[in-house]
Amino acid sequence: MSSSFGVEKEHAARKQHRCEWCGETIEPGERYAYFAGYNDDFYAYKMHLECRDAERREWREYPGCEYEGFESYVRKRGMTYNQTDRARKAEREGSN
Numbered sequence: 001m002s003s004s005f006g007v008e009k010e011h012a013a014r015k016q017h018r019c020e021w022c023g024e025t026i027e028p029g030e031r032y033a034y035f036a037g038y039n040d041d042f043y044a045y046k047m048h049l050e051c052r053d054a055e056r057r058e059w060r061e062y063p064g065c066e067y068e069g070f071e072s073y074v075r076k077r078g079m080t081y082n083q084t085d086r087a088r089k090a091e092r093e094g095s096n
């Protein structure tokens with residue numbers, strides 16, 4: 001039997017958290033998105049609101065790939081994987 005459910009909420013942080021998307025700190029008092037659910041395995045993770053938006057943009061760019069290859073902490077805050085890639089290239093080219 002397979003079942004899945006999930007909830008998404010917005011919280012104001014009461015203590016520091018780490019954003020699953022960019023790896024940066026979510027500061028106390030900052031609002032963040034909280035996801036929890038069950039999809040073969042229990043999951044719960046937290047993201048900056050702009051990172052949650054970036055995730056949605058990325059899903060639109062690559063429909064159906066939601067959790068395939070999702071890697072924590074590899075993207076820049078509020079950016080999709082492609083945007084992060086471009087920003088990193090620009091940083092390398094602009095650093096000389």
Ligand SMILES: [Zn+2]
Nearest residue numbers: 019022048051
């Ligand atoms: Zn983030």
